[in-house]
Amino acid sequence: GQNIDQPTEMTATEGAIVQINCTYQTSGFNGLFWYQQHAGEAPTFLSYNVLDGLEEKGRFSSFLSRSKGYSYLLLKELQMKDSASYLCAVSDSNYQLIWGAGTKLIIKP
C-alpha cells in the first residue's frame, strides 16, 4: 500500500530552527509537496521537490532523497505565525497526490 509518515505534533521556540520529517512509500514518484495549513484555513503551497537535494525559499527549505523515500521541511527563525499544520504529499505514478496526516507545529515564545 501507499503510505506517508510524518510526526503528529512538534513544539519549537520562537527564533529557533525546526525540521519536520516525512517518509513515504508510494507506487511511483512524481514529486513531493509541502503545504501549510493554519487552523480553519485552506492549505497553501510551500514547496515542491522532484530531484534530490535542497530547495531554499526564504526562511523555509525543503530537502528530498528519493533513494531513501525521505523529505524534510526546515523552518528557520521561527515566528509565532508559523504555528500551523504542515502537510507532506507525494505525487504517485498516476499523478495522484497521496497525503500525510500532517504535523501540527506549536511555536512557544
Add this chain to the structure above:
Amino acid sequence: ETGVTQTPRHLVMGMTNKKSLKCEQHLGHNAMYWYKQSAKKPLELMFVYNFKEQTENNSVPSRFSPECPNSSHLFLHLHTLQPEDSALYLCASSQDGTGESFSYNEQFFGPGTRLTVL
C-alpha cells in the same frame, strides 16, 4: 473574488436532509477536486474532474454526488449522510498541462466547508 471560494463555510444537517456544497475557482484552471479532511487523518481524495470529466472516484459512498457543470464550478450534493461524514470538505483546483494524461501541478485550495451531521 479571487482564488478558490467555497460556500457555505459551515453546515449542520440532519441525516435525512439534502444539501449541496459549492466551489468556484477564479484561476482559469481546468481540474477541480473534492477532498475530505478529518481530524488527525490524511486528506482523502473523493472526486477529480478534469476538463469537466470525472476522472477519479475513490470508492466514495453514493450519498455523496458530485456535479461539475463547467470548469469553474464544482458541487457536492449530500443526502442521507451519517454522523461519521462530519468533517472539513475542501475543494481544490489546478491547471493540467496535457488534458489527457494527468500531469500534476500545484493545487490551490478553498477554505473548506465544516460539515456536522447530527
